[in-house]
Amino acid sequence: MNSIYENFTLSTIPSDEKCSQHRGNSAEQDSEREVRPPKWTKTLLVVFAVSLVFALGGLCILGILYFSLSVKLSAQETKSTHLGVSKELSALETNSKIMVKELTDNYTRVRETLFFYKAFAAQMKDWGGKLYYFSSDELNWSSSRAFCVSKGADLVTISNQSEQLFLFSEVKEYYWIGLNDLDTEGRWVWVNNQTLNETGVQFWHQRVSEKSEPDNWRGNNANGENCAIVKNYHNILNNWFDASCSSMYKFICEKKVRQ
Numbered sequence: 330m331n332s333i334y335e336n337f338t339l340s341t342i343p344s345d346e347k348c349s350q351h352r353g354n355s356a357e358q359d360s361e362r363e364v365r366p367p368k369w370t371k372t373l374l375v376v377f378a379v380s381l382v383f384a385l386g387g388l389c390i391l392g393i394l395y396f397s398l399s400v401k402l403s404a405q406e407t408k409s410t411h412l413g414v415s416k417e418l419s420a421l422e423t424n425s426k427i428m429v430k431e432l433t434d435n436y437t438r439v440r441e442t443l444f445f446y447k448a449f450a451a452q453m454k455d456w457g458g459k460l461y462y463f464s465s466d467e468l469n470w471s472s473s474r475a476f477c478v479s480k481g482a483d484l485v486t487i488s489n490q491s492e493q494l495f496l497f498s499e500v501k502e503y504y505w506i507g508l509n510d511l512d513t514e515g516r517w518v519w520v521n522n523q524t525l526n527e528t529g530v531q532f533w534h535q536r537v538s539e540k541s542e543p544d545n546w547r548g549n550n551a552n553g554e555n556c557a558i559v560k561n562y563h564n565i566l567n568n569w570f571d572a573s574c575s576s577m578y579k580f581i582c583e584k585k586v587r588q
């Protein structure tokens with residue numbers, strides 16, 4: 330019986346319905362085909378996803394490298410700037426020290442000069458950028474020098490013929506000058522440590538029939554004569570004498586006003 334009904338059912342269904350049913354089934358199958366993505370699409374998506382991950386990772390790494398490089402460059406710039414500033418500060422400090430020393434030296438010189446002026450205004454001569462004090466008291470050579478030094482000066486150094494002529498015009502008696510051979514007999518040195526060869530001039534008294542100066546005469550002192558004096562002698566370029574350093578004479582102090 331069932332087979333009869335089944336046959337009947339099949340036979341009662343119009344052929345168009347059969348076709349439409351057949352088309353309906355086919356459409357469902359097509360719909361299933363459209364809903365399900367093909368296998369290669371999944372693969373493509375996976376590849377795309379992996380690529381995206383790698384790309385993001387690469388971007389992160391590039392970002393980190395860029396940040397690291399920026400920090401490094403910034404540190405180098407800061408270090409470079411710091412070195413530049415340090416050098417400038419060091420140069421400024423050096424210049425400041427030089428300026429302070431120059432100012433201090435100038436102040437000391439002005440102060441000593443003023444002191445010298447006040448002390449010896451009545452007995453002082455100004456010549457060639459120097460001040461000369463002609464003492465009225467008599468002292469031995471060492472005490473004479475100590476007096477000059479205590480006033481910011483020293484015994485006179487005659488370093489050229491013009492200075493010799495100026496002094497000759499001023500001296501009326503015997504005066505100590507800053508020349509001696511105390512350290513080595515016969516090696517005459519000025520108080521500023523210049524030798525006669527270095528100044529290039531010397532005006533020792535010359536004798537025709539007797540020994541010329543310096544003669545290191547020992548008549549008054551067994552140690553001889555180791556300090557020099559200038560005399561108001563008839564020959565203005567021939568008037569230096571060596572004498573016993575313990576003898577008492579007037580003296581000439583010299584003070585540089587300009588450097």
Ligand SMILES: [Ca+2]
Binds near residue numbers: 545554571
């Ligand atoms: Ca001598």
Ligand SMILES: [Ca+2]
Binds near residue numbers: 543544545554570
């Ligand atoms: Ca002599």
